[in-house]
Amino acid sequence: MIKVGIIGGTGYTGVELLRILSRHPGIELGVITSRNEAGTAVADHFPSLRGVVDHDFVDPASAHLSDCDLVFSATPNGVAMEYARGLIEAGVRVIDIAADFRIKDKIIWERWYGMEHACPELLAESVYGLPELNRERIRDAYLVANPGCYPTAVILGLAPLLEDQCVDPANLIADAKSGVSGAGRSAKLGSLFTEAGDSLKAYAVGGHRHQPEIHQALAGLTTKDVGLTFVPHLAPMIRGIHATIYATATGSSQNFQDIFEKKYGAEPFVDVMPADQHPDTRSVRGSNLCRIAIHQPGGGDRLVVLSVIDNLVKGAAGQAVQNMNIMFGLDETMGLEMPPLLP
Amino acid sequence: MIKVGIIGGTGYTGVELLRILSRHPGIELGVITSRNEAGTAVADHFPSLRGVVDHDFVDPASAHLSDCDLVFSATPNGVAMEYARGLIEAGVRVIDIAADFRIKDKIIWERWYGMEHACPELLAESVYGLPELNRERIRDAYLVANPGCYPTAVILGLAPLLEDQCVDPANLIADAKSGVSGAGRSAKLGSLFTEAGDSLKAYAVGGHRHQPEIHQALAGLTTKDVGLTFVPHLAPMIRGIHATIYATATGSSQNFQDIFEKKYGAEPFVDVMPADQHPDTRSVRGSNLCRIAIHQPGGGDRLVVLSVIDNLVKGAAGQAVQNMNIMFGLDETMGLEMPPLLP
């Protein structure tokens, strides 16, 4: 049994991690920390976990995290970098679900996250935890940077095309729509039911933190320059990301459906739909799946890739558990077999 | 392994049954019938089940249902009564998730369902499948009438009070709010997103089919006359029922919290919340739980019981699986351990 700790268990990533881990046969849930809720029963904080999780939140100062084999960090950005070094030195492997170790370039990271990085040397050592691209490196990693939600959907939708060199990497567009849980469980005016409900808007068109993260991953798949326009939108739904990706085919005609099916045919958590279909976000709700469809409207050189995930599962807690399974030699799907909840 | 068949698998009860049964370790999924979708892959009909269920829908005429140990009937009302007798004679046990066998009195059934009953003799023999009230009789039943969604929430909310004889059974009110999935997966104008969305209304205030079903169950718990006003409402949510139940306490003061905790303390699927709490429907989303809170505002004689379920799980497919587990001597919670999906 792998002994698991969670730092920062009071947000949506936390409750989702607990939902998944509570049914995972290969782990033992150790400590769950929260500075604000220390002493409170987890089940009082999240009534959905009454009878499911018996733990209390523990103050991080008194939590014996070094007894764990693995720690998930589900805190806001900028927290994991403060203690990751200590945990690793104590022999604890770490999966950071926030953004502290996703970007390799310290300068870029600091520009987008607006703070100084506390342990820049770990940026090089961390492994970007997208199993479909980095499975082998994840296996031996002691520090995994769990990808962002938008990046997961967009990178999985573009990787086969870039690897196959059949599109122009300089001319990519990702128009992404996210449910409101992507904004986290914090009391922000723009996330109110009355503000986000029955409405849709783009945001951060001038620049979003996930753009450099996606750019870095795509750049690793091609020797050419990558040019990516990324526009996120807030949609009136709780969970789900729908990325609509536009690319321009180069060279002679290809069977793009085949390219996707070959790339992902053996992947347990990527489902390539048959030609001409359209995935909806609810078809992956509550599951660790990324569902993808590839279109070539009118047979022209413009390709349209549709890629959907549940932002809290494949875009956060589920992918973190998938990474854990890989790191500890478990069946990669362990604890992640739940079918989507529909309707 | 119990061999299971499903008649009528194209509705929301069907997809929910398949979601649950696909992860149930004690059963083998045999045939799934559909008159309209025969020959279609289940996963084409419900993309959420791609990679989860490999079956095709089979025409009921050619389905070998008599090879099954158990058949779930997930059809519209009036269908199960046509073939239940034949299945039972072939040694197949039947759980009807529709309403054909819920009401014991043929006259009342025919008045509310607007058709002649095809096998009235089975009305007496069928067992009302509410495990918290009828567990022992369900164990040996060959025909189980799975309760309606509203009745499940309301009866569980009132049973402890009636059994304890501490409220006036002649003066009960159940004000119930349901998500739109309660109306089923059929193209009705009133169920459109544009009609049911961002709005709330009562319906069938003059009379609803679930009123006599609830009345019958409550009448079985008391020797006095039962008087129940039942008002259903349509709320703009997908899943969930919230029953707000009003009763009048009789006699000297009692500890109502205790009464509920004693009644349900050992029940795996009924959660009595601590005093002064309010369950929300999402806290049981996707799970087989009924969560209940009991209030006595101002310490007066008016009691308010709040009872929430997921109408598709404890109110339909989940309770049907719970009944199956009881009928076949399996652990009652087998296949039903998934925690609620929140947010």
Add this chain to the structure above:
Amino acid sequence: MIKVGIIGGTGYTGVELLRILSRHPGIELGVITSRNEAGTAVADHFPSLRGVVDHDFVDPASAHLSDCDLVFSATPNGVAMEYARGLIEAGVRVIDIAADFRIKDKIIWERWYGMEHACPELLAESVYGLPELNRERIRDAYLVANPGCYPTAVILGLAPLLEDQCVDPANLIADAKSGVSGAGRSAKLGSLFTEAGDSLKAYAVGGHRHQPEIHQALAGLTTKDVGLTFVPHLAPMIRGIHATIYATATGSSQNFQDIFEKKYGAEPFVDVMPADQHPDTRSVRGSNLCRIAIHQPGGGDRLVVLSVIDNLVKGAAGQAVQNMNIMFGLDETMGLEMPPLLP
């Protein structure tokens, strides 16, 4: 032209007042105050008002409110009582849309609102601004306490029955469901899209501030003791209140439909639906209407009244404008003729 000021224009009542007043032909919009947003253009704060309202928010300290004929107070509770006396002495009439002057009994007010009342002598002088009950007194009032949203729906649904003495006033239940805008435009966790969405719950079953407000109004309509159980619910919609009211008929049978039609036949903003109909909240969205239906299920002595309003219009800003029209001798419907927005 009536010169109008608004104190506290940054909440939902504020934006709704501005939407209505911007099209009102009888008024001139003077000053709109906000402590936090002073200097900001109203249209920057509420993009829906771009091109509609040209004003900037003004700091209340420097606002010349005493130049106004009328001031609407759209602040949180406890603010209007601080300056109402001063405005009235300067000859300005005041409509408080918050709760400072709704309850006549200082002790009760202070218990429910958790603060000392700053000008208790005004409690007696203020007029409760429900035109259908108090039209004549509103006409000459210099201080109107605009009713709460729940009270508006519940009192209008019960008044005809109490005035007609045909129900037992000691045994009333109001089960009310509100959209999330009832919680105001403030960043509260429970009002997040991800918390309030796709879910429904009761709250404050033990006691809610609107209970004594409703009780006081009902007590004014009968000489007998009033007993009211009031249970509010949060529903996943933006606007709208649906009150489902239960009462017990006394004496010989009556035509309750007639009673309502007689009471409200001449009212411009109360619509009594034909028998057996069910109003939905969206049928009054954006309008100043209260739509009511009266049911007598099975012809028994239990009556069920369904009463719907838009909580921001008839439950707040619209009713305030209706009161203003009455106070200043304008056509009562002026500026309030917009039909509901459906779908």
Add this chain to the structure above:
Amino acid sequence: MIKVGIIGGTGYTGVELLRILSRHPGIELGVITSRNEAGTAVADHFPSLRGVVDHDFVDPASAHLSDCDLVFSATPNGVAMEYARGLIEAGVRVIDIAADFRIKDKIIWERWYGMEHACPELLAESVYGLPELNRERIRDAYLVANPGCYPTAVILGLAPLLEDQCVDPANLIADAKSGVSGAGRSAKLGSLFTEAGDSLKAYAVGGHRHQPEIHQALAGLTTKDVGLTFVPHLAPMIRGIHATIYATATGSSQNFQDIFEKKYGAEPFVDVMPADQHPDTRSVRGSNLCRIAIHQPGGGDRLVVLSVIDNLVKGAAGQAVQNMNIMFGLDETMGLEMPPLLP
């Protein structure tokens, strides 16, 4: 007073036309036809219009449409073309809110709409009713083809750039998101609350009827070849279209904000937001506005235009009334001054 008739008043365009026209001071509402609802009171069909519209639906066969000055056709596609010729010959001007006269090329129309056109000679004579592009021709038109909802948002978002020749017309992308009311008021499975709710999907990526309509309008603004990829999405909201438009700037740097402000500065129903802002669909809910923002992320050559409308107002009924006002020499904003409903 202009005498107005409506053919096909039972859909969402119908109820929205009636909402607007009921408050329009320059018209007299004559006849409203419906084949299915003839004899029914409009207010029974749409309770939101109780007390607002007193008419009954009339069978089209017996409706005296030729007495009208103007007829709005709010029927499904393929109906207006059957009677438009007759009305025009009787001296009645016609605004078709459906698609029968939007596409000039009969071959293209018939390919996309799957039927033979009944009066192809009118295709040339009809005027495309987008006032911001065609105001002068609309003034004298006897047959106006009211634009589709997606085309309105997309064309208004691209017109300034194409007219100014500052983008490459061969490389345009419109990623558009629509509320469910765009699918009309008909009982379709995919429009159910339980199917479209809490989910988002693209549809018709292979080709959508609005693509040739948009293409035709854009082609009229440039002498070069137009290449447009158009991908519509269904979003879980009732009203609203959000078009996110991608174009590539050509030539030296320009002030794109200026280009939009110059083009639309005098337009009553197009609001160009200040730089760096993001319109949300709710900011135009219930109003005839199109709100636009122009972005140039990172100062590169990729432009992103955000364009939002209410699909039932500026995308249908409101624009039809705007066209009527122009055709009859009324103030263009008459009856259309209602501010958006927010929240």
